[in-house]
Every structure is written in C-alpha cells, then in structure tokens.
Amino acid sequence: MAPGGWGRRATRARTEGGAVLDNRLALDRFLAAVERRAYTMARLATGDGEEALDIVQDAMLRLVQRYADRPQAEWAPLFHRILQHRIRDWHRRRRVRRLWGGWFGRAPADGADEDGGAPPWERVADPASPEPLRELARREAGEQILSALERLPLRQQQVFLLRVWEGLDVAATAAAMGCSQGSVKTHLSRALARLRQRLEREGIHENLG
Amino acid sequence: MKTSDETVRRQAVEQLDRAAAGLDAATLRRLRQARTRALEAPRQQRHWGPALALAMSLVLALGLWLHGRQAVLPETGLQDLEVLGAGEGLDFYEDLDFYQWLVVSHETG
Numbered sequence: 465m466a467p468g469g470w471g472r473r474a475t476r477a478r479t480e481g482g483a484v485l486d487n488r489l490a491l492d493r494f495l496a497a498v499e500r501r502a503y504t505m506a507r508l509a510t511g512d513g514e515e516a517l518d519i520v521q522d523a524m525l526r527l528v529q530r531y532a533d534r535p536q537a538e539w540a541p542l543f544h545r546i547l548q549h550r551i552r553d554w555h556r557r558r559r560v561r562r563l564w565g566g567w568f569g570r571a572p573a574d575g576a577d578e579d580g581g582a583p584p585w586e587r588v589a590d591p592a593s594p595e596p597l598r599e600l601a602r603r604e605a606g607e608q609i610l611s612a613l614e615r616l617p618l619r620q621q622q623v624f625l626l627r628v629w630e631g632l633d634v635a636a637t638a639a640a641m642g643c644s645q646g647s648v649k650t651h652l653s654r655a656l657a658r659l660r661q662r663l664e665r666e667g668i669h670e671n672l673g
Numbered sequence: 674m675k676t677s678d679e680t681v682r683r684q685a686v687e688q689l690d691r692a693a694a695g696l697d698a699a700t701l702r703r704l705r706q707a708r709t710r711a712l713e714a715p716r717q718q719r720h721w722g723p724a725l726a727l728a729m730s731l732v733l734a735l736g737l738w739l740h741g742r743q744a745v746l747p748e749t750g751l752q753d754l755e756v757l758g759a760g761e762g763l764d765f766y767e768d769l770d771f772y773q774w775l776v777v778s779h780e781t782g
Contacts, residue, residue: 492712499704500693513700521707528711606688613685628682629689659681 491532494539495524502547505625508614509551519554523547544630544640548622555618612662619643620655627652 499520506516523546531542613621619641626637627648638645696704 488712492708495708495711499708500696500701501689503696503700503704504689504693517700517703517707520704521711524707524711525714529714529717532716606684606691609685609688610692613689624685625689629686656678656681659685660676660678663676663681663684 487532490536491528491539494536494543495527498540498543499524501629502543505547505622505629506551508610508625509618509621510554511614515554519547519550522550541632541636541640544626544632545642548626548640549642551622552618608666609659609663612659616655616658619647620651620658623648623651624655624659 502520502523503516506519507513510516510519523543526546527539527543531539534542613624616624622641623637626632626640627634632640634645634648637648641648
C-alpha cells in the first residue's frame with residue numbers, strides 16, 4: 465500500500481479517536497449537569513435514596529449505550545424519557561411485589577427509606593441566613609412543599625417536574641412521558657391544583673414569603 | 674389567602690433547586706461513580722440487518738397474501754354472478770360434475 469494510504473488511514477483514525485473522546489467528554493458534561501436533578505426526581509418518585517440511585521444509573525447507562533451517537537440536542541429529551549420510563553417501571557414492579565407480598569404477608573412498607581435517614585432536602589443547611597427562626601420556618605415550609613410533591617400521583621408529579629422544573633415544553637414532556645399533549649396539560653393542571661390547595665391549607669406560602 | 678399557580682411554581686422550583694444543590698457528599702460520590710460506569714460501558718451498535726430482513730419478509734408476505742386474495746376472490750365473485758344470472762335450474766349446477774365427465778368421456782370415447 466502506498467505511504468499516502470497509511471497516512472490517510474492514520475489521520476482518519478486520529479480524527480475518529482478525537483471524535484470519540486469529544487463525544488465522551490460531552491456526554492460526561494451532560495450527565496454531570498443532569499445527575500442531581502435526575503436523582504432528586506427519582507428520589508421524590510420512589511421515596512428511597514438507593515432506588516433513586518439505581519434508577520439514575522440505569523438511565524445514564526441506557527443513554528450512553530444506545531443514544532451516545534445521537535445529536536447532543538436530543539440527549540435531554542431522550543434521557544428524561546428513559547428516566548421517566550424507569551421510574552414507572554419501578555412503580556409497576558413495586559405494585560406487583562406488594563400484591564405478592566400481600567398474599568404471602570410480606571408487604572414492604574410504603575415509601576420506606578432503607579437507609580433510615582432523612583431525605584436529602586431535610587439535611588440541607590443554610591449557614592448564610594441572618595435570621596435563624598425565619599430560615600427555620602422557610603426550611604420547614606420548603607420540606608412541606610417537597611413532601612406535597614412527593615405525594616402527588618406519579619403522572620402528575622412527573623409532568624410537574626418536567627414542565628415546571630426542567631422547563632420542557634408540552635410536546636417534549638408528552639414525548640418523554642409517552643402520552644398525549646392533552647394528558648400533559650390535564651396532569652399539570654391537577655398537580656398545580658393539589659399543590660395550591662396544600663399550600664393554602666397549611667399556610668405554607670406565608671412562611672415562604 | 675389565595676395562592677396563584679405562579680406562586681406554586683416558583684416556590685416548588687426554589688425548593689427543588691435547593692434540594693438538588695444540597696445533596697450530601699456520599700450521594701454525589703455515588704452519582705459520579707454511576708456516571709463513570711455508564712461512560713465506560715461498551716456501547717451497543719444498532720444492527721439494522723435483522724430488522725430489515727423482518728420488514729422485507731413482512732412486505733413479501735403481505736404482497737403474496739394480497740395477490741392471493743385478488744387471484745381468487747374476483748374469480749369466485751364472477752362465477753357466482755354468472756350462476757345467478759343464468760337461467761339454468763339449481764339441479765343443473767348440482768350435476769355439473771356429471772356433465773363435465775360426460776363431455777370428457779364423449780371427447781375421448
């Protein structure tokens with residue numbers, strides 16, 4: 465083979481190697497940017513830190529293995545689709561386990577946290593606050609909001625998090641959830657109504673200011 | 674006091690941001706490990722061969738099925754029309770095999 469051929473092949477190999485490295489770095493950056501929020505979503509949906517970690521890891525793995533070569537703009541909707549799918553899977557499996565557990569008297573505790581610890585948001589401290597009492601009230605109110613979010617029906621919770629927190633539009637949320645745009649609007653409206661009722665009933669808005 | 678949807682959204686987002694920002698060190702370490710494991714996992718190549726073969730088989734089967742329907746159904750329909758339109762009695766058609774045999778035996782005999 466002509467030396468030029470070897471040279472071209474080596475150049476192409478270097479280019480491809482560089483592209484793979486770039487892709488890996490871009491994926492690393494993307495996953496690093498979404499992992500905290502993904503974990504928080506999974507934690508809210510499952511009420512269990514260990515399960516949430518498993519779900520997030522699974523979603524990361526699936527994205528990298530199957531969709532790493534897709535355009536970067538598609539990663540976010542794909543990742544959320546996988547994540548929400550995994551969360552729904554988890555709930556389905558848990559329903560089956562509870563059904564079997566109910567028959568054989570081994571039903572797992574609802575929302576039990578295996579590590580026995582408080583949720584992460586209850587461990588959040590803000591030493592910069594100048595008003596400890598007000599800060600305490602705010603923190604308690606914040607916990608109540610998160611608790612209200614945690615208690616929303618799964619589909620309402622997922623739609624609320626994707627639309628309101630992640631900022632996905634209706635179409636992207638519907639794609640991530642695998643449902644119609646009409647369902648997204650309905651779920652969001654119901655989620656907002658429930659949260660609003662909860663805030664008003666418990667006077668949480670007054671503490672948050 | 675009435676709470677607007679906008680207030681609910683804003684307060685929820687604030688708390689969610691705070692929760693995500695305040696994850697403990699152990700959780701963050703495990704998330705980093707999960708990310709590294711995902712990035713180091715072998716990537717699955719999409720193999721279009723089997724899917725293409727399946728799609729072609731389905732198209733072929735559909736084509737054959739449609740062709741079979743077209744070849745048989747209209748012919749039967751025409752035969753029926755011909756029978757209905759003819760002035761022969763039903764006995765004639767019941768004995769058609771006999772007449773066919775008669776024709777053949779006459780030609781050969």
